[in-house]
Amino acid sequence: MGATLAERVIAGDPRAIARAISLIEDESAAGADLVRELYPRTGRAYLIGVTGPPGAGKSTLVDRMTGELRQAEQTIGIVAVDPTSPFSGGAILGDRVRMAAHFGDEGVFIRSMATRGHLGGLARATSDVALVLDAAGKDVVIIETVGVGQDEVDIVRTADVSIVVLVPGTGDEVQALKAGIMEIADIFVVNKADREGADRLAQSVVAMLSLQAFQPDDWRPPILKTEATTGAGVPEVIAAVDRFRAHSEAERATRRRERQEYRLRDLLSHRFLQLAEHELAPGEFQRLVDGIAARRIDPYSAAGEIINRVRGAGPAEERHTAGGGPAKAVLDHVGIAVQDVDKSLAFFRDALGLDVEVPEDVASQRVRAHFIPVGESSIELLEATASDSAIAKYVEKRGPGIHHITLRVGDIGAVLEQLKARGVRLVDQEPRPGADGSLVAFIHPSAAHGVLVELTQKGS
Ligand SMILES: Nc1nc2c(ncn2[C@@H]2O[C@H](COP(=O)(O)OP(=O)(O)OP(=O)(O)O)[C@@H](O)[C@H]2O)c(=O)[nH]1
Numbered sequence: 001m002g003a004t005l006a007e008r009v010i011a012g013d014p015r016a017i018a019r020a021i022s023l024i025e026d027e028s029a030a031g032a033d034l035v036r037e038l039y040p041r042t043g044r045a046y047l048i049g050v051t052g053p054p055g056a057g058k059s060t061l062v063d064r065m066t067g068e069l070r071q072a073e074q075t076i077g078i079v080a081v082d083p084t085s086p087f088s089g090g091a092i093l094g095d096r097v098r099m100a101a102h103f104g105d106e107g108v109f110i111r112s113m114a115t116r117g118h119l120g121g122l123a124r125a126t127s128d129v130a131l132v133l134d135a136a137g138k139d140v141v142i143i144e145t146v147g148v149g150q151d152e153v154d155i156v157r158t159a160d161v162s163i164v165v166l167v168p169g170t171g172d173e174v175q176a177l178k179a180g181i182m183e184i185a186d187i188f189v190v191n192k193a194d195r196e197g198a199d200r201l202a203q204s205v206v207a208m209l210s211l212q213a214f215q216p217d218d219w220r221p222p223i224l225k226t227e228a229t230t231g232a233g234v235p236e237v238i239a240a241v242d243r244f245r246a247h248s249e250a251e252r253a254t255r256r257r258e259r260q261e262y263r264l265r266d267l268l269s270h271r272f273l274q275l276a277e278h279e280l281a282p283g284e285f286q287r288l289v290d291g292i293a294a295r296r297i298d299p300y301s302a303a304g305e306i307i308n309r310v311r312g313a314g315p316a317e318e319r320h321t322a323g324g325g326p327a328k329a330v331l332d333h334v335g336i337a338v339q340d341v342d343k344s345l346a347f348f349r350d351a352l353g354l355d356v357e358v359p360e361d362v363a364s365q366r367v368r369a370h371f372i373p374v375g376e377s378s379i380e381l382l383e384a385t386a387s388d389s390a391i392a393k394y395v396e397k398r399g400p401g402i403h404h405i406t407l408r409v410g411d412i413g414a415v416l417e418q419l420k421a422r423g424v425r426l427v428d429q430e431p432r433p434g435a436d437g438s439l440v441a442f443i444h445p446s447a448a449h450g451v452l453v454e455l456t457q458k459g460s
């Protein structure tokens with residue numbers, strides 16, 4: 001008694017599995033907690049992805065494959081992603097009927113998932129469901145998706161083996177090629193081989209593959225003909241999966257790592273969006289969208305503004321100047337105009353004991369520059385190499401000394417806008433390209449109490 005949901009899932013209890021999947025589909029916090037608990041118990045199941053055009057016979061094939069695998073005493077979890085499109089509005093019911101053969105078989109767990117309601121998080125929800133089935137001890141997890149959207153294709157692409165199901169005579173061949181699912185196939189299945197055109201379709205796949213250069217050790221995707229309704233050709237599909245599994249043993253870790261990376265990125269973008277929505281005032285996101293529609297702001301600046309807002313709400317030590325204003329800047333460097341870079345380098349090295357690296361001069365705009373790192377910031381020594389350079393004029397007029405300070409900001413465009421709104425006199429009205437992909441702009445010394453202030457935004 002008193003076993004947790006995770007424990008019951010791990011024990012393979014079908015009702016617990018169903019409950020766990022519902023939690024995940026609801027995108028509830030409980031679902032995330034559950035995945036956290038189950039994750040250490042995953043990684044054992046072999047993940048088979050099956051995709052192809054609507055109505056290609058994927059579910060029928062999966063059903064037949066399940067029958068074969070059950071004979072080999074493998075336990076199976078099936079996730080059928082239903083696009084709820086006009087093509088297959090009845091697919092959930094259809095899947096249930098077709099899968100009825102396995103009804104009551106404890107070794108098979110079948111679940112249909114709707115694409116709708118996941119707000120682009122379909123891949124995430126599907127992988128989490130696959131994790132549940134993996135943790136529940138299923139030997140093989142099969143995911144069926146219709147190969148029409150990027151999400152659906154990605155789900156299958158990152159499986160341990162990807163099966164692309166094609167069907168003759170419907171013009172689907174071309175459609176499938178367009179959907180970009182051809183290049184993800186480890187195994188091609190031409191289903192409905194009883195129909196006319198199956199051989200021609202198989203030939204066109206052969207022709208397509210012959211355009212690719214395969215090394216002798218490379219896996220060359222086989223093209224298998226099946227008649228899923230009768231089961232003809234299905235044992236050959238299972239045999240091909242076995243061969244691929246043996247062949248790709250070494251690469252499987254890489255493939256799985258790719259899958260984890262994809263998941264992490266997907267989760268991160270999802271969570272970042274949530275965070276951004278949380279940081280913005282109600283209706284603000286929509287106002288930004290309105291602004292973009294009305295050409296008041298461009299999408300890049302709008303995104304930049306949102307990112308700044310989220311950054312401003314970051315860890316406490318970064319928060320003291322929340323709001324993304326100019327004060328959020330950090331000191332990048334202090335520029336000192338000198339008569340002779342080498343002599344002043346020697347001073348900073350010998351007298352102050354700073355680590356002066358081998359001088360790596362930046363020669364531009366008629367100056368020689370050398371940076372000395374000091375903690376998070378640095379000192380930039382500037383020597384004029386032409387008598388008409390700004391540095392030469394500065395030294396002539398004022399003697400050597402501090403020439404400018406450079407503040408690093410997150411979004412230089414936004415900072416300039418704020419300064420303009422305050423009527424601050426600027427040397428540069430718009431950011432201009434600096435070194436290493438950075439953007440720079442100067443504030444006029446008359447506005448900054450006699451100091452020439454350079455703003456910079458690091459290149460990404
Ligand atoms: N003639 C013939 N019909 C088949 C074959 N395989 C499947 N079908 C039929 O094709 C129809 C669609 O099969 P499904 O298995 O639902 O196809 P699906 O690809 O899962 O469909 P969606 O999930 O809706 O995209 C059904 O009526 C099947 O009976 C086959 O090999 N030959």
Ligand SMILES: [Mg+2]
Pocket residue numbers: 058059060080091095144
């Ligand atoms: Mg189906």
